[in-house]
Amino acid sequence: MYLRSLNNIVFLIFFIPIYINAQIDVRLQADIGKNNLSLHAFSNAAVMTSFYFTKNTFSIGSQLTISDNPLPAFYINYTRNIEIYKQKFDLKAFYTFDMFSEKLYEINRGLLAGYILPHFTFKIGTNFRTYRIFTNSDSTINENFNFMYLVTYYINSPASNWNVGITLTNFDFFLINQETNPMFNIETFYTITPHLKVLFEAWYISSGALNLSVNPFGFYFRTACVCNINY
Amino acid sequence: MQYKLLKLIGFISIIGLTSCEKIDLRGAFFSYQTVNERFEESMEWNEENPFKEIKTTNEAYSFFVMADSHIGGIENFQTFTKNAISSKALALVMVGDITTGRIKDYETLSQNIPHEDSITSFLMVGNHDIYFDGWKEFYKRFGSSTYYFWVKTPKAKDLFICLDSGSGTLGDKQLQWLKDLLQEKRNLYRHCIVFTHVNFFRTRHTGSTNPVVDELQTLMDLFYTYNVNFVIMGHDHIKSIENLEKTTYITLDAILDGFSQASYLKLSIDDFVENEFVNL
Numbered sequence: 194m195y196l197r198s199l200n201n202i203v204f205l206i207f208f209i210p211i212y213i214n215a216q217i218d219v220r221l222q223a224d225i226g227k228n229n230l231s232l233h234a235f236s237n238a239a240v241m242t243s244f245y246f247t248k249n250t251f252s253i254g255s256q257l258t259i260s261d262n263p264l265p266a267f268y269i270n271y272t273r274n275i276e277i278y279k280q281k282f283d284l285k286a287f288y289t290f291d292m293f294s295e296k297l298y299e300i301n302r303g304l305l306a307g308y309i310l311p312h313f314t315f316k317i318g319t320n321f322r323t324y325r326i327f328t329n330s331d332s333t334i335n336e337n338f339n340f341m342y343l344v345t346y347y348i349n350s351p352a353s354n355w356n357v358g359i360t361l362t363n364f365d366f367f368l369i370n371q372e373t374n375p376m377f378n379i380e381t382f383y384t385i386t387p388h389l390k391v392l393f394e395a396w397y398i399s400s401g402a403l404n405l406s407v408n409p410f411g412f413y414f415r416t417a418c419v420c421n422i423n424y
Numbered sequence: 425m426q427y428k429l430l431k432l433i434g435f436i437s438i439i440g441l442t443s444c445e446k447i448d449l450r451g452a453f454f455s456y457q458t459v460n461e462r463f464e465e466s467m468e469w470n471e472e473n474p475f476k477e478i479k480t481t482n483e484a485y486s487f488f489v490m491a492d493s494h495i496g497g498i499e500n501f502q503t504f505t506k507n508a509i510s511s512k513a514l515a516l517v518m519v520g521d522i523t524t525g526r527i528k529d530y531e532t533l534s535q536n537i538p539h540e541d542s543i544t545s546f547l548m549v550g551n552h553d554i555y556f557d558g559w560k561e562f563y564k565r566f567g568s569s570t571y572y573f574w575v576k577t578p579k580a581k582d583l584f585i586c587l588d589s590g591s592g593t594l595g596d597k598q599l600q601w602l603k604d605l606l607q608e609k610r611n612l613y614r615h616c617i618v619f620t621h622v623n624f625f626r627t628r629h630t631g632s633t634n635p636v637v638d639e640l641q642t643l644m645d646l647f648y649t650y651n652v653n654f655v656i657m658g659h660d661h662i663k664s665i666e667n668l669e670k671t672t673y674i675t676l677d678a679i680l681d682g683f684s685q686a687s688y689l690k691l692s693i694d695d696f697v698e699n700e701f702v703n704l
Contacts, residue, residue, distance in 0.1 A: 373633035401592025405451035408591035
């Protein structure tokens, strides 16, 4: 049911850019990894679409867990690029929905500000998390003003057709960890043509580091390709 | 200049990584044991020491529960145990960070823990208990940190599960053990209460951390699916209560000496489970 609704939305949205001369990026990605939640590996697949129109970006993404009982997550966000004294910033408002079980789900909404330099990307923001049950229940659990952060260092400048980046962050596309649970990743990408880029990322998550009793939690590898369409 | 900078960084690192009185900075980078290693030792101990059944002739009974005594200081801990014995509580439960991890503090705990004939005590580790390689001391003196026990009254049986979350995660083996236990046994019991040290939800900003969100989601779903009535935690030092329909998540105050908000929890169990914080 969720997939059909999402497919309808994506189908409709693709026609809008024709009328406003937007650029579109479509990102397909697949994750495979292992963590403490299961004795076996896990995998996810996601599709994400971004529409760029002047200084505005509208994005929507959907992810499915690859299992006997696939569970969806999706996000929707709006980003505005701004320039202050020739410095590039962006401001994003986001909403994520994660159906992590048949009975429970999590929603997040928040704001994220980014500062982009040739070799560094910095992001800080905050999110408001709610855990809920699908049945008609008023009981929710809320966590407010969770701090979000990201610091990435790229070895090459943006003009290069390949790059390697190292990131410390507490969020990913469909996951926002608590401020005290950072994740690390190494990403590489290669621009094959101006319209096609391929990426590979390796993520590592530990638990308990800020409790001074660290333990590995998990890791995953991600492959992705980004296709750019100009109307 | 670069060499001087490197020397300074090295000096600060040595100072930082050298154990100070209360915290073991090494634990931010390297653990003495992983949670899976501790779990396997706990399972070995469980095989030689069967899970406990506590029988009572009363329909109603009570447990006294505390967390974060951080012995060292012993005054509040002694008040807690004395109150439990005088109130004829059925058992004590200590939900982690009972000590600072140091041998002398484990010795103090061993000297002050009530004898089994006075009252039964159930302990589990928190992050502080495994500082300074403290797991070896805990295991030597108290055994397993992953186990369950049950209380049998004339008309009902209630299940109590103790988990090791000292490393901020249950680990894949302990989580599988918990899933199997709830699947096989939950429906045999009236109430089910889980005790685990590291609290789940961030109701306030603090430097200490919680299990990662993916793990929380798995545990919340597990507890909802199997009607776990209460999840009782410590770690945050400030009490809070969250409800997700059938499951109530209680974070305890710390009971450590000198803490202005020190309290423990009295669980009164009958057909319903009532909880009452008792201030010290």
